Amino acid sequence: MFRTFATATLLMLSTAPAYAASYVKADFSAGAFGGTANVKDPLLNPYSPGQTFTGSFVYDADLIPTTFPPNFQNVAFSSLADIASIPAGDAFTFNFGSIVFTLADDPNALIQYNKGKFNGFVFNSVFNFEGTNYLFSMNGGSIAVHAESDPFGTSYLNGYVNIGNANLTNITPYEVPVNSAVPEPATWAMMLMGFGLVGGAMRYRRRTEVKVRYA
Numbered sequence: 001m002f003r004t005f006a007t008a009t010l011l012m013l014s015t016a017p018a019y020a021a022s023y024v025k026a027d028f029s030a031g032a033f034g035g036t037a038n039v040k041d042p043l044l045n046p047y048s049p050g051q052t053f054t055g056s057f058v059y060d061a062d063l064i065p066t067t068f069p070p071n072f073q074n075v076a077f078s079s080l081a082d083i084a085s086i087p088a089g090d091a092f093t094f095n096f097g098s099i100v101f102t103l104a105d106d107p108n109a110l111i112q113y114n115k116g117k118f119n120g121f122v123f124n125s126v127f128n129f130e131g132t133n134y135l136f137s138m139n140g141g142s143i144a145v146h147a148e149s150d151p152f153g154t155s156y157l158n159g160y161v162n163i164g165n166a167n168l169t170n171i172t173p174y175e176v177p178v179n180s181a182v183p184e185p186a187t188w189a190m191m192l193m194g195f196g197l198v199g200g201a202m203r204y205r206r207r208t209e210v211k212v213r214y215a
Helices: 002-015 185-214
Strands: 023-032 052-060 072-076 092-096 099-102 110-114 117-129 132-140 142-147 155-161 169-173
Touching: 092 117, 099 117, 132 155
Parallel strands: none
Antiparallel strands: 023 052, 023 155, 023 169, 052 092, 072 110, 092 099, 110 117, 117 132, 132 142, 142 155
16 A cells, blocks of 8 residues: 555656746847848749848756857757757747748757857758748858758858847746646546545554454
């Protein structure tokens, strides 16, 4: 009985939500460089030179590099202890016009820092436009779009990410959503009731053993 009680208690503790106070969510901005040389057909429509974009991401303040060199250092999203419980759209979102990229599009994405300051991302994902696949890439503070079949050829869009901590906005603490495995309130009540019944049964068993022993 006691073993069952202990096991159930450990299960409750293991499924309890854990929040990391060091998690932070912030918005960032980006854009395409001006001039038709930086946005070429067939992406010239719907994209345009000078067009701006927005995004957001979650980071762990405790993982920001504090020692350098190297000046440029990358922190993988996968290194966040609770990344499995953070929705992909919370962890990283980039609104690239009508296309929305999330961490699900590149689970190996990285946050880049330069001397401990925000310096963009390392992120790669393929998207389809008018029947052709294109490779969207972020490399630090740079953005580029190539044909998937020719990733080192013509860049159909060249852009930038506004780097530096001063360009991060709406910086707020982030709480990891409660895992779906955590019992609902009604389930907690049933579990507690069960523990009460187990405790009662244990006390009854002890009383019965005493009566039998001295009968």
